[in-house]
Amino acid sequence: MGRKMKRVLITGAAGGIGTSLRGLLRGAYPELVLSDRVAPADLAPDERFVAADLADLAQVESICEGVDGIVHLGGRSVEDSWEEIHPANIVGCYNLYEAARRKGVKRVIFASTNHVVGFYRRTRRIDNRVQPRPDSRYGVSKAYGEALAALYADKYGVESLCVRIGNYGDKPLDKRRLSMWLSPRDFVQLVRIGLEHPEIHFEIVYGSSHCERAWWDNSNAERLGYRPQDVAEDHRDAALAATAANPESEVSATFIGGMFCDMEFKGDLDRIR
Numbered sequence: 001m002g003r004k005m006k007r008v009l010i011t012g013a014a015g016g017i018g019t020s021l022r023g024l025l026r027g028a029y030p031e032l033v034l035s036d037r038v039a040p041a042d043l044a045p046d047e048r049f050v051a052a053d054l055a056d057l058a059q060v061e062s063i064c065e066g067v068d069g070i071v072h073l074g075g076r077s078v079e080d081s082w083e084e085i086h087p088a089n090i091v092g093c094y095n096l097y098e099a100a101r102r103k104g105v106k107r108v109i110f111a112s113t114n115h116v117v118g119f120y121r122r123t124r125r126i127d128n129r130v131q132p133r134p135d136s137r138y139g140v141s142k143a144y145g146e147a148l149a150a151l152y153a154d155k156y157g158v159e160s161l162c163v164r165i166g167n168y169g170d171k172p173l174d175k176r177r178l179s180m181w182l183s184p185r186d187f188v189q190l191v192r193i194g195l196e197h198p199e200i201h202f203e204i205v206y207g208s209s210h211c212e213r214a215w216w217d218n219s220n221a222e223r224l225g226y227r228p229q230d231v232a233e234d235h236r237d238a239a240l241a242a243t244a245a246n247p248e249s250e251v252s253a254t255f256i257g258g259m260f261c262d263m264e265f266k267g268d269l270d271r272i273r
Contacts, residue, residue: 007066008032008069009063015036021184022044033050035049054088054091057099060095064096064102068105070100072093075141076138080138093110097152101152106157106158107194108161109160110145110161112145114206114257115139116146116164119135127217127218128206135255135260146204149202150202159200161193161194161205162205163207164205167180171238174242177239178240179213180211182209189228190226199224205224206218206221208232250269251265254269
């Protein structure tokens with residue numbers, strides 16, 4: 001690691017991942033600036049909260065003032081109507097990168113998702129270089145975010161690590177998640193690599209712990225020094241039992257994106273290769 005961060009901004013800080021990340025990053029950087037539309041509970045002495053709506057560029061500029069790095073978790077994190085996705089994930093993501101450019105922020109961690117590549121079949125092993133195959137409006141918005149990250153890195157020098165998060169939580173809850181589970185402490189490791197690694201310009205990695213059943217090759221993360229500590233198979237029996245009790249549909253079981261692929265599905269399974 002080479003880059004030293006004094007002030008790190010976390011957007012979406014009141015959400016589930018943001019709340020978990022706050023505690024695990026405590027002490028790693030002198031100051032954490034937390035932002036969301038509502039204040040998180042129990043602010044620590046090294047934390048400062050600033051309310052902001054990502055759809056308002058002026059508000060986003062204000063939270064980026066004096067910031068060295070950003071962990072961008074804010075936005076809509078599930079599938080929804082375009083009327084909900086667009087202001088939070090399209091306008092909001094543009095505003096975040098544009099504000100970062102204007103305020104001289106040099107490093108952004110963009111919380112992307114496996115749903116950017118959700119329509120790849122589970123029988124195929126993919127890496128970070130495959131073209132997007134989003135499974136939802138949510139997945140489209142995150143593919144847009146990755147493209148925006150590339151633009152701002154190449155044109156303006158705002159460096160980015162895009163983390164395609166598999167499934168974040170304390171343990172994998174079903175068979176699908178055995179292939180893509182990401183533990184909190186392994187996510188923190190990726191965040192710190194993204195903020196501190198001196199050679200990052202624009203990179204895409206997958207956010208998963210050690211998953212023997214993984215559908216993706218995460219060697220790009222390993223190249224940057226990522227060494228996951230938590231093992232999905234430690235939770236195998238409970239995860240398999242949960243899926244046996246509640247089996248996936250044919251569409252869900254075919255693709256990486258699972259139920260996101262099945263929602264509203266009217267396509268031809270045989271033509272999606």
